[in-house]
Amino acid sequence: MNTSNQDRRVQFVLDAFDTLFNRRDYAAAERLWSPRYIQHSAHIAPGRDGLFDLVKGLPATLRYENHVGAARGDFVILHGRFSGHGLPAAWVVADIVRMEGDVLAEHWDVIQDEATREQSRSGLPMFGDRFPG
Numbered sequence: 535m536n537t538s539n540q541d542r543r544v545q546f547v548l549d550a551f552d553t554l555f556n557r558r559d560y561a562a563a564e565r566l567w568s569p570r571y572i573q574h575s576a577h578i579a580p581g582r583d584g585l586f587d588l589v590k591g592l593p594a595t596l597r598y599e600n601h602v603g604a605a606r607g608d609f610v611i612l613h614g615r616f617s618g619h620g621l622p623a624a625w626v627v628a629d630i631v632r633m634e635g636d637v638l639a640e641h642w643d644v645i646q647d648e649a650t651r652e653q654s655r656s657g658l659p660m661f662g663d664r665f666p667g
Contacts, residue, residue: 544603547610547631550638554589555598555616565637572640585641593620601662608633615648615661623647626660 550566553559563586571582578584589596595618603612610631617624626648632640651657651665659665 540605543605543610543633544612546633546636547612547638548600548603551598551600551612551614551629554586555596558589558594560586560590568634568637568639571638574640574642577643577645593618595620599661613661621647623649624661624666 546566550563553566554563564582567582567585569582571585573580573584578588596616597618598614598616600612600614603610605611610633612629612631613626614629615624615626619625624647625645627646628644630642631638634640646660648660648666651659654660654665
């Protein structure tokens, strides 16, 4: 896969995440997630409905920000932050998505509470170049 195809895949997944998590446009999101969507996350009920129902149950303050993304073949990995979900710490997440044509078909994630400056043994932030405010 050439770089421009990889970049397009990353941008497609970023746009899909923005559509669902930030804009909460469920009608548009249905066109971006496969009806046969496979969910591997231990935190989300099965299928596209499980994901959409989770988002619908979260506060309107939920936001997704991306730091980096990469693609290889049908797979896209995003390193991002979910904040405003009602818990004390934002989540820093590695999301891995398998694409099938022009829809998100399968998902895995690794989720970690974001560390403050005081909690960071490395002295470096987990997301971007700043610690959470």
